[in-house]
Amino acid sequence: MLAPASLPLESLPVRRPATITTIAWDRLAAPEARRLREFGFEVGVHVEILHRAALFRGPVACRIGRMTVALRRNVAAAITVMAD
Amino acid sequence: MSILPLVALVGNPNAGKSALFNALTGARQKVGNYPGVTVERHSGRLALDDGRPIELVDLPGTYSLDPSSPDEQVTRDVLFGKQAGERRPDALIVVVDAANLDLHLRFALQLIALGLPVVIALNMVDLAERDGLTLSPEALSRELGVPVIPTVAVRKRGLDVLRAALTAAVEGSATRAPRDPSAADQPIAALQRRARELSKAATLSETPTRRWNHALDTVALHPVAGPILLVALMFVMFQAVFSWSEAPIGWIEGGFAALDEAIRGALPDNLLRSMLTDGLIAGVGAVVVFLPQILILFTFILVLEASGYMVRAAFLMDRMMAGVGLSGRAFIPLLSSFACAVPGIMATRTISDEKDRLTTILIAPLMTCSARLPVYTIIIGAFIPNTAVAPGVGLQGLVLLGLYIAGILGAFVAALVLRRTVTKGDSSGFMMEMPKYQMPRLSDIAIGLWSRALIFLKRAGTIIAATTVVLWLLLSFPQAPEGESQVNYSVAGRIASGIEVVVAPIGFNRDISLALIPAMAAREVAVAAIGTVYAIDDVENAAGEKSIIDNLQHRWSLPTALAFLMWFVFAPQCISTIAITRRETNGWKWPLFMVGYLFAAAYIMAGITYWLAVAAGL
Ligand SMILES: Nc1nc2c(ncn2[C@@H]2O[C@H](COP(=O)(O)OP(=O)(O)OP(=O)(O)O)[C@@H](O)[C@H]2O)c(=O)[nH]1
Numbered sequence: 178m179l180a181p182a183s184l185p186l187e188s189l190p191v192r193r194p195a196t197i198t199t200i201a202w203d204r205l206a207a208p209e210a211r212r213l214r215e216f217g218f219e220v221g222v223h224v225e226i227l228h229r230a231a232l233f234r235g236p237v238a239c240r241i242g243r244m245t246v247a248l249r250r251n252v253a254a255a256i257t258v259m260a261d
Numbered sequence: 262m263s264i265l266p267l268v269a270l271v272g273n274p275n276a277g278k279s280a281l282f283n284a285l286t287g288a289r290q291k292v293g294n295y296p297g298v299t300v301e302r303h304s305g306r307l308a309l310d311d312g313r314p315i316e317l318v319d320l321p322g323t324y325s326l327d328p329s330s331p332d333e334q335v336t337r338d339v340l341f342g343k344q345a346g347e348r349r350p351d352a353l354i355v356v357v358d359a360a361n362l363d364l365h366l367r368f369a370l371q372l373i374a375l376g377l378p379v380v381i382a383l384n385m386v387d388l389a390e391r392d393g394l395t396l397s398p399e400a401l402s403r404e405l406g407v408p409v410i411p412t413v414a415v416r417k418r419g420l421d422v423l424r425a426a427l428t429a430a431v432e433g434s435a436t437r438a439p440r441d442p443s444a445a446d447q448p449i450a451a452l453q454r455r456a457r458e459l460s461k462a463a464t465l466s467e468t469p470t471r472r473w474n475h476a477l478d479t480v481a482l483h484p485v486a487g488p489i490l491l492v493a494l495m496f497v498m499f500q501a502v503f504s505w506s507e508a509p510i511g512w513i514e515g516g517f518a519a520l521d522e523a524i525r526g527a528l529p530d531n532l533l534r535s536m537l538t539d540g541l542i543a544g545v546g547a548v549v550v551f552l553p554q555i556l557i558l559f560t561f562i563l564v565l566e567a568s569g570y571m572v573r574a575a576f577l578m579d580r581m582m583a584g585v586g587l588s589g590r591a592f593i594p595l596l597s598s599f600a601c602a603v604p605g606i607m608a609t610r611t612i613s614d615e616k617d618r619l620t621t622i623l624i625a626p627l628m629t630c631s632a633r634l635p636v637y638t639i640i641i642g643a644f645i646p647n648t649a650v651a652p653g654v655g656l657q658g659l660v661l662l663g664l665y666i667a668g669i670l671g672a673f674v675a676a677l678v679l680r681r682t683v684t685k686g687d688s689s690g691f692m693m694e695m696p697k698y699q700m701p702r703l704s705d706i707a708i709g710l711w712s713r714a715l716i717f718l719k720r721a722g723t724i725i726a727a728t729t730v731v732l733w734l735l736l737s738f739p740q741a742p743e744g745e746s747q748v749n750y751s752v753a754g755r756i757a758s759g760i761e762v763v764v765a766p767i768g769f770n771r772d773i774s775l776a777l778i779p780a781m782a783a784r785e786v787a788v789a790a791i792g793t794v795y796a797i798d799d800v801e802n803a804a805g806e807k808s809i810i811d812n813l814q815h816r817w818s819l820p821t822a823l824a825f826l827m828w829f830v831f832a833p834q835c836i837s838t839i840a841i842t843r844r845e846t847n848g849w850k851w852p853l854f855m856v857g858y859l860f861a862a863a864y865i866m867a868g869i870t871y872w873l874a875v876a877a878g879l
């Protein structure tokens with residue numbers, strides 16, 4: 178088996194639990210960054226992609242803790258994760 | 262008047278604050294299973310255990326004390342006593358979702374740090390149980406230093422204990438956490454970690470359960486099945502509006518016909534009789550018969566709102582909305598505008614970016630509101646044959662769906678243009694909590710329908726009745742000499758012939774010209790006006806939908822009818838839409854702009870429809 182590598186949350190396969198390793202806050206607009214923090218996104222937190230609106234790269238549904246959050250792809254691309 | 266103690270309900274969106282408010286005060290505030298239902302403060306009264314009344318306010322949900330949209334600003338202003346003429350709350354009920362403590366406790370920590378007496382309502386414990394969680398409110402209360410009361414707002418469970426705790430809090434005898442300004446200033450990540458620890462400490466056990474929420478989403482959010490399901494739902498909705506309403510419409514018509522008969526029998530042929538039958542019954546009756554259709558439409562919208570599907574629809578629509586410079590978030594106010602643009606425009610308060618919000622307000626009137634349903638239905642009923650295109654798929658329902666789609670497409674084009682011109686700016690993105698699915702409660706739907714029915718009937722009894730009587734007056738005087746058409750001879754007829762000059766190029770006739778202006782009061786009045794015109798013009802037949810349809814078929818050409826439909830897709834917002842736009846945008850600039858661009862669009866689109874239809878030989 179390959180060693181787990183970092184990858185953007187955007188590319189994480191569906192239903193594969195992962196841990197956030199970095200968040201490129203500077204790539205996010207201020208209100209987006211604030212809301213993301215309020216939802217509890219930070220380094221070390223476990224996340225998982227549940228669904229993807231595949232058509233024309235629509236948003237992703239991401240599980241964090243006990244909740245599901247819809248994120249746009251550009252936001253998901255700013256979050257790097259390591260598959261657990 | 263003595264000042265009552267003020268208690269505010271605060272917490273994250275969708276925690277059940279409004280449900281709790283309703284349970285405690287007996288109010289009927291709107292609840293719905295998506296974040297951002299409440300966008301204003303609402304207050305109510307509640308008697309404490311000792312019989313003392315207090316004032317309870319329900320607030321919009323927010324994720325922190327740092328507002329990022331106008332609705333969240335309302336909450337902050339109330340909490341800090343900044344709302345004009347308002348005092349600071351004396352105590353808080355912090356509502357947290359027991360099934361999502363990690364998130365909700367972080368905000369609770371920030372609220373507790375404000376130093377006001379706090380009672381925590383650990384709401385939705387039933388959902389936490391469904392998720393296999395066993396929680397210890399005692400442990401949580403120990404850790405937080407404030408009372409924690411488990412509740413199920415929608416089943417009124419835990420209310421007595423909550424009220425007792427509230428009594429203690431208001432009297433100041435309850436334990437109160439020390440005011441800790443540093444906690445409010447702590448970085449959010451630190452509070453978040455503390456919340457996670459607390460949540461772990463309060464969770465006694467966790468058993469894995471069947472994840473049917475996920476299973477439902479696998480279909481609802483599926484890249485192919487999801488959008489198909491969304492379109493299918495809309496389709497069924499509009500088919501149902503026609504096919505389920507036939508029988509009840511018949512009963513209401515029968516009722517009005519009997520009333521008409523009775524009045525004609527009881528009164529001699531005089532002006533009063535004419536006002537009652539040709540004015541009120543012909544006008545108001547023509548509108549009230551649409552009550553069943555409006556209720557069917559509302560049933561669908563209410564079920565969508567209560568189930569949690571609304572956010573899924575926003576998720577599916579986000580890509581398309583992004584294409585025109587809006588966010589999926591805007592889809593929720595737009596979908597509410599199918600009911601009525603006024604609450605739809607209010608609901609835009611949840612949109613954080615100002616330009617984004619303004620654009621959504623400006624296009625909301627293009628979403629076909631329920632007041633347009635009577636206009637559409639009567640024209641479709643008169644000009645589109647009631648045939649089946651396929652088993653279970655009626656042509657009339659299909660045309661209705663087409664009109665709704667025309668409105669939606671119009672809105673998209675308008676947004677595209679506006680975002681590149683007058684409302685240029687960044688998009689606010691799309692980031693939204695997706696609530697768990699819930700079974701819609703029958704009683705909630707019934708209450709929602711009941712209040713809509715009352716609003717509709719009240720409109721029919723007041724604004725629509727008044728406009729109809731005024732119109733009847735203007736149509737009946739001066740009285741025409743023998744052989745002349747009463748309608749043409751009347752004041753209204755003369756005004757209409759002035760308007761007709763302007764609208765004749767797009768195929769509009771005298772009847773439409775007559776209906777256009779009163780329809781500004783409320784759109785349904787267009788139908789009422791036409792009903793009254795034919796009641797006065799066509800003395801042979803009794804007033805009623807059948808007579809309206811007969812007259813329409815004889816007097817209107819198909820291109821005219823189609824142009825009229827198209828006009829209503831775009832045109833005249835009612836007075837209330839203009840008023841709410843003025844309030845929400847703080848001035849006359851945007852409502853005037855909205856009226857201007859919509860009238861222009863309506864004129865052009867109706868014209869194109871008319872000319873194309875004539876060219877096609879229809
Ligand atoms: N199962 C369950 N559902 C609840 C409970 N309390 C509220 N709900 C449901 O949860 C949803 C949200 O309730 P609301 O009262 O609208 O939530 P809110 O906190 O006022 O939300 P916003 O106004 O958006 O901030 C609705 O569908 C309610 O029917 C509860 O204790 N148990």
Ligand SMILES: [Mg+2]
Nearest residue numbers: 278279298299
């Ligand atoms: Mg609410």
